[in-house]
Amino acid sequence: MSARHATYVCPACGRSTAADRPLWRCDCGSHLNLKAGRGLSRGEIVAGDASLWRYAAALAFEGPPRVTLGEGWTPLLEGRWQGVPVYFKLESQMPTGSFKDRGSALMLNHLLALGVGAIHEDSSGNAGASIALYAARAGIPCRIFVPAGAPQAKLVQIAASGARISAVPGDREAVGKAALAAAGESFYASHNWQPYFIEGTKTLAYELWEQLGFRRPDAIFVPTGYGSNILGLERGFEELLRAGEISRLPRLFAVQAENCAAFARPWQEGVEALLPFSAKPSIADGIAALKPVRAAEVLHALRRSQGAVVTVPEEAILPALAALGRQGFFVEPTAATAAAAFGRLIAEGVLAREEVNVVVLTGSGLKAAERIGAFLGTGAK
Ligand SMILES: [Zn+2]
Known part of the structure; x- marks a missing residue:
């Protein structure tokens, strides 16, 4: 189980949904948010873990992560x-x-726990590079839509992960639209939408x-x-x-x-x-x-x-x-x-x-x- 009784709440229509299905938005078209967590006390911190998983007790995710690159606990x-x-x-x-690795780690682990296979995402660079490398680590296929003018180093990083890169001409919105259009082919693992x-x-x-x-x-x-x-x-x-x-x-x-x-x-x-x-x-x-x-x-x-x-x-x-x-x-x-x-x-x-x-x-x-x-x-x- 990944969800630890986690619940999505839609800020537009007010609907609550158990976070036990791979959703990236509400049926009404709005983004979804996760219901607030309970927080944690100092004693619940896993002090020996030099990553963000030291705060596992506060996360809407149960069990050890299936994919990690040692994210978090930065200086x-x-x-x-x-x-x-x-x-x-x-x-x-x-x-x-x-x-971005903080978000990628939680999102990818949640999706993996729900059985999501191939994913795609749109990004101006850093999120795309992060999600592509986490997907590679997890062993799932990944496609990243980027603006045609994205910085070279970020594209190289995505390419190194083995992810498929789709360069889209136009502005950032055009890239988002192209990614949306691909939502039927693989799961839209959008860092901007997925809570x-x-x-x-x-x-x-x-x-x-x-x-x-x-x-x-x-x-x-x-x-x-x-x-x-x-x-x-x-x-x-x-x-x-x-x-x-x-x-x-x-x-x-x-x-x-x-x-x-x-x-x-x-x-x-x-x-x-x-x-x-x-x-x-x-x-x-x-x-x-x-x-x-x-x-x-x-x-x-x-x-x-x-x-x-x-x-x-x-x-x-x-x-x-x-x-x-x-x-x-x-x-x-x-x-x-x-x-x-x-x-x-x-x-x-x-x-x-x-x-x-x-x-x-x-x-x-x-x-x-x-x-x-x-x-x-x-x-x-
Ligand atoms: Zn809604």
Whole structure:
């Protein structure tokens, strides 16, 4: 059994369904969410397990995982940014080089337990690479739909898994449509739709809490496209709140590139639905989302946590990446946006210097080495 009495709830029609069938959305067309978990107490942590499975008691999944690459329990390191102390959470050190492995691990294990065979997925890169490698590890066929212009290193990673790659011309939405059209051929294991992906990203909250000595941070800066980390953090910290382990939520800051900021206008106008906006290409390709599936829930989480949407201009991203490199952190441009946003709020005096702030570095620089090199040069003589 995988489900541990897990239940899907539809936020649109209100229907509840046992999570014992492989679903990616409700019959009414909406996405589904998993009912909130009970959380866990400190004594339930499997301290000897250096992976996210140390929090198995809090997960909507029963039994040992059938597929794992040792995901989770990434380093949390102290540093400084513009003279202010900050913690960097190195999700870039996940097995496939990005935070997506938390979600992939939970989603794949859930699907395997329900007997799902071949899967497909659409992704701008990191999620596709993650799911392809987990599918390879699990021994199931996998097909990934990617934008024709996806970064080369991410495509190479997918190809190395043996997954079939379908490059789709057009924008991110065109890729999603192509994946939807293939839903009759194999199971649509969409990281943006399937709620078990967020069940995985919630372990980021548990880790931050434990690594900070069972305290919650004051503020967390997260590069945000579809918002799976924002929703995972909210879910995890809500569970810890209900379990009496923390007394309030940390402030969640969703960081977007100014060039493609789906959440910026709704945030400014105080609404919890997407509004039309114009998008330009961004070097932060991992967060260039045009139509996030759970937009209302992401905006609600930001408001409820007293966080905000923070946008960063294109010209601030690579300098932030270079400054992170000088501290020993080699990250992709998407990840560098979080540090740039943190710096912006520090400069604006929004954050108190004595607060515990976390910048989540979501992906490795090896994902975009060529593009980073074009900016930094290699200095080779
Ligand atoms: Zn529904």
